[in-house]
Amino acid sequence: MMMRTHVLETSSTEWLEVLARCRHDSHHTPGWLRASEHQDSGKAFALHATDGSHELFVPLLRRDIDGADWDANSPYGYAGPLVSDDAPASFVDAAMSAAMALLREQGCVSCFIRLNPLLNAAWHSTIGTLLEHGMTVSIDLSKSEAEHWKETTHGHRLDIAKATRAGVTVRLDETLETLPHFIRLYNGSMDRLRADGYYYFNDDYYRTLARELGDRLRLFVAEEDGVIIGGKTVTVSESAGIVQSHLIGVDTRYMHRQPSKILMHAIRQWGRERGHRCYHLGGGLGGSAEDSLFRFKRGYSPNTHVFRTQRIVVNPARYLALCGGEPSTLQDLSGFFPAYRRT
Structure with a gap:
């Protein structure tokens, strides 16, 4: 059957219909993409290809190069390709080829995709170059509290x-009323780590993320004597049972309390009690x-996954x-990609 390929805008109802048919992460939702527009200075869209029996879905950001040319890039996070569960390998390459042909027709020069370590573990494609970059860590939330505690290192358990x-207690901020305070803690943590500018997010990003994701965005705060000493945001994909680590910030005055450790522990417990499948912590x-x-x-956790890009x-x-x-x-795409964006 002939392959049909088209572009979906974040406002398209078809975007949500595709997600309803495919196991996906929070990073594939239109709200995540709309928030990412403020971070990556691009226009969100998705490629959808189907032969009538199987389908491919790739969320991307369109970034201008020189006013005429543009390229496509995955948003911040792990918004890798989604494909029908029963799709054969031959469909993946045929659909990817058709999708790239459509991008070329519309003036795209290159495409950079961050694969999802959980959902794209079995992803194989001969289109372009696939590269491995290291490992990420996840916690199996189907395990018991005793099993989780046993898998936690002695130093973490002690702290x-x-x-x-x-x-020190941890609570879920249902209304996000402490979000402004969390943002200050996060930015302070990035300052302390001398982080790259890419890891700072403007107010429009946070406002859009909170508005668009609703209860799929969760903020946990650690407190001592009524003082917020740390906070962590996660995103939740109910259908896939994936809790995805997002941002963390701590008050430097309370570093001796190791708030990041008790936050991770509390979120692990929350995810387990909610019946989620996996808490993905990311990599280094x-x-x-x-x-x-x-x-x-x-x-x-001992559970690791390969992080790859295409x-x-x-x-x-x-x-x-x-x-x-x-x-x-x-001839060699293993270095900085796309090469013309190297500063």
């Missing part, structure tokens, strides 16, 4: 117990490196021209 004895710095951040997360040169002639005509930029 969680100390914080609990000191009177930049989402993939096996550094101190990765080891911190690994201290809660890089596709949609229009080789324009890509080469934007890269200054150097042929090697087309």
Whole structure:
């Protein structure tokens, strides 16, 4: 059957209809994409391809290059491709080829996709280049409290117990009334870590995320004697049972209480009690490196997943021209991609 490929806007009812048919994460929702427009300075859309029996769905952001050319990029997070559960491998490549042909017709030069470590674990495609970047960590929420505690490292257990004895509590802020305070804590944490500008989010991002996601965005705050000493946001995909780690901020005056550890512990307990399947913590710095951040997360669970990206040169002639005509930029896509955006 002939492949039909088209572009979906975030306002399209078909977007939600596709998600209803496919197991998806919160990062695939139109609300997440609309919020990402404020972070990545792009216009959200999705590619949808179907042969009548199977379907492919890829959410992306359109980013201008020079006023004429543009490229496509996954939003912040893990909004990898979705495909029908029973779709054969041959469909994936045929659908991806058709989708990239449509992008090329509309002036796209390249496409960069961040695969979802959970939903795209079995993803195989010969279109472009697939690269592995490291591991992410998740907690199996179907396990018991005793099993979770056993999988937690001694250091984490010790700090969680100390914080609990000191009177530190964690609560779910149902109304997001503490969100402004959390944002200040998060930005302060990024300042302390000397984080790249990409990890700072403007007010429009937070407002859009809170409005669009509703109860799919959850804010947990850690408190001692009525003082908020840390906070963490997560997103929830009810259909897939995925709790996805988002942002965390702590008050530097209370670092001795290790609020990040008791927050992780409390959210793990909340997800388990709610009957969710998985709490995905992400990877190390930049989402993939096996550094101190990765080891911190690994201290809660032995479950790891491969984080991969897919890089596709949609229009080789324009890509080469934007890269200054150097042929090697087309031969090896394993470095910074797209190469013409390297500063």
